[in-house]
Amino acid sequence: MSDVQIIKVPHTLRKAKLGNGPARLDPDVLKKAESAVVAMEQDFAGWAQQDLDTLDSALVRLRSGAETAADLGEIFRVALDMKGQGGSFGFRMITRVAGSLTDFLESRTAIGRIGIEAVAAHVAAMRAIMAQNVRDDGGLTGQALLAELQRLTEKAVAEKAG
């Protein structure tokens, strides 16, 4: 008997297509779906403020010296959510800054003083982006901001390594 078994599975989603020819995405349906996302952008602004408040609370705990892996885990989780949601609602710069933060914190259970300031800089940057309603990638200012955040996180990584 062969080690590889091929199983023909009923195509249950055949019911989701009318006709046998090539189909294309219905532009009217797509427009409706894109409008639904745009209608939620203001909701995202509110959610982001809540997320940023959560990040600030965790930062206060970190700065107090009561740093715990749980706080870093919470910051990572919230930043990861913001990374996924930001661009989905048109805030691409939020996705980039939050992505920089998750890249820095992934698998990290402890950070030093510079690391805490790197986290704080990311949170401050995201607050500024939301306050100024920056919807695109921030242009040259955005690039400079990301470069500065990158410089800070590299310094923080070196701090721990040293």
Add this chain to the structure above:
Amino acid sequence: MSIESRYVLDNINVLVLDDNRHMRTLVQSILHALGVKNIREASDAAEAFKELMHFHADVIIVDWHMEPLDGIDFVKLVRTAKDSPNPYVPIIMLSGYTEYRRVVAARDAGVNEFLAKPISAKALYQRFASIIENPRPFIRTKLYFGPDRRRQNLGAPRGIPERRKDEIDRTAGGEDEGLSQDEINALLAD
């Protein structure tokens, strides 16, 4: 006279599993606008698996990063658990992590499609179209059960530029760059 073919999603059941309620709300809103009427949601893998016992999902949309079980654990559960009610259900994985090794890990767990976060209405619509247009047989081996992966050799994925291959080779298992949605599609395509 020929009638143009089109997608009708109003008669399919979709289960959305994400631990973030805002993301669930976003996905649900897009699905509603695309015409999907029957949507159930779950915030963790155990709840979602329980939901499948009485909700016959035609498609599952699952986030990767969750606790205590993540999206990969959930996909493996659906595909291989003895009490899985629907091991063949098409699954779309959502993730903000799109590095080559992670997309391959999702594929090897048995996902049908991989959608990079941030998501868009168009990208989600396209993933549904892909599942509808490209039904795959399932493959059972000693090490794998899931949709035909078409690519047993994980060398340079078709459709991914040579430059990317070089980068992947250099950084195999390391901090490789995220793939674009087009590159992910090429990796998972038949």
